[in-house]
Amino acid sequence: MLLGNVFYYLLEFFVLSPSDWGHSGWWGACIAVFGFMMLLGVMPNDVKIIRFLSLVAALSLIQVGFIALGLGLFGLLTKPYPDGAEKNVCETRDSGCVMFVTKFGVLASVYALGGGMCATLLKRKPNAKGFAEDQFVTPARTVLEKLWLYARVSIGLAGAAIVISSAAMVNNMSALDSYYSEEQFESDVFMGCMWMMTSVLYRSAVRRQLHAFLGSINTSGETKSAASIAALIGGLDPATSLARAQSRFRTISFKHLRREDLLANSQRDEENQENELYSMTEKTMLGGCDGFISHSWSDDGGLKYEALKKWASDFEEKRGRAPQIWLDKACIDQTNIDDNLQVLPIFLAGCEKLIIVAGTTYKSRLWCIMEVFTFLKMGGSPERVVVIPVGLGKDEAKASFDQIDVCLCKCYNENDKQKLFAIIEQGFGTFLEFNLIVRSVFSQRLVSVKR
Incomplete structure (x- = not known):
């Protein structure tokens, strides 16, 4: 990523340079390639890197946009000739000058627009303090998605502008001798075509596929799990997380649970019952x-x-006692919810089984599906998962679970949604692989449930 960033920044100046350095379409083509390398090196969970990259992209694009604008204005005011003489462009407006102004004028617009859009990704919330992730309006994963989109649009439009402006020379080939060499013409057309073709690669789907492929090379399952777990606990030190989880881990005996305790908030006296x-x-x-x-x-x-x-x-028939369970509304201190949720993965690992009470809306809730993901990533085996369908027949439940798609899951908080999506991408690269694993767990464990 760093290598791509450095080369991308330097090559922008080489391509805009009027010297022989800028006369090779290969240098121009490399801009798109190294830009792709730069973005490919960033993972959805690299929050600080993503914010920094947005700032660098904004400053770089705006700066180069001003340079292109300056060159375009130079072409508008004067027309250079091979012998070094200059003549006011108002006296001779040939296609060479038109091409020159068009090329750099459009490039300036594209770069400036791209830089401005990148700058908007750094917008913070009103009354924000500091630069923590929750102080920004746009979640980091969404920022990365937009950076890929802006790169694709900018490179595609710039490539088209170069090809079209160069093609304008075809109608007046005499301009080639006085202003624009044939070598430069061919070089620019090649560069523009390469930019347009490379822009097709600047898609989030391509990024996810490549991350999945690269992650499969010399990367063990334990390494992937470690990366996912680190993201789940918010980058906390493992020892600190474990100590915090142990001090806050609580359970409740099922014999204390009542029917009304599982009703939605609107159907019960929430505060009193939670305290009780x-x-x-x-x-x-x-x-x-x-x-x-x-x-x-x-x-x-x-x-x-x-x-x-x-x-x-x-359970009681087999063990001779009521089971000790972890239920969110009962076992989380409602005055300190955020700190408890941060160590939720360790809470999951501290349970013998994951009991999934899957009703009609379960598969559409992102946090619910992520609990399955977390349990497995924290060392739980599919054999320790119990799936209890409610409101659905066995066959109907199986058909429903076979259609689980995390992309369609809902989450009340958009920032949480993007964070969880980033964790999935960190661990699997693509949503498809994740969906297949979750579907498999539901399918296998559903048939083992006693009805």
Whole structure:
């Protein structure tokens, strides 16, 4: 990424240079290639790098845009001849001068527009303090997506402008002898065509495919898991995260759970019930929880309770006691939600099983699907997953889960959504591979559930 950045910046000046350095279409073609390398080296979770790259791109594009504008104005005011003499362009407006002005005028516009759009990606929220990720209006992953889009549009438009302005020479080939060499003409056409063709590669889908391919080369599953886990815990030191999780890990016995505890917020006295539930939880060692309850609050609370009651009854029959479970509304201190969510992956790892109470809306909730992803990434095996469908027959549930697509999942907070998407891309490269793994888990564990 750094190599691509350096070469991209330097080559812009070589191509705009009126000297022989700028007369090779190969140098121009390299701009698109090294720009692609620069963006390809950035992962969706590289938050600070993405912000820095936005700033560099904005300053670089605007600066080069002004240089192109200056060269265009020079061509508008004077027309250089081989013998070094100059004549006012108003007296001789041949296609060479028109080409010159058009080329650099359009390039100036494209570069300036691209730089301006990159600058908007650095906009912070009103009354923002500092430069933390949550202080910016646009999430980092969205910024990276837009940088790819702006690069594709800018390079494509600039390439088209160069080809069209150079093609204008065809109608007046005599201008080649007095102003524009045939070698330069061919070089510019080659460069413009290369820019237009290379712009096709500047697509987020191509980036994800290449990241998935590169990640499959000499990269173990443990390495990928480590990267994903690091992103999930927000870059905290592992020892600090573990200590924080252990001090806040709580469970509740299923015997204390009531039907109304699984109703949506609008259907219950939220504050009083949450305080009452939390008071019935107890501090638990990591690994001492029998089941992490993963569910959607939009699903029918009564059906979820009955499904869990059946599972708890089977558990008690085998173990001789009620299961200790982790339920978000009960076990998270509602006065300190953010800090608890930051160590949620470790909470998941501290549970023996992942109990998925999958209603009709479960597969459309991004946080729910991410709990499955996190459990597996934190060392949980598919055999430790229990899928309990509610509101759906077995065959209907299987058909529904086979259509899980994380791209269609909803998340209340857009910043959270983009962060979670970035974590998936960090671990899998593409959403397709992630979807296949999640579908497989649901399909396998659904058939093993006692109905």
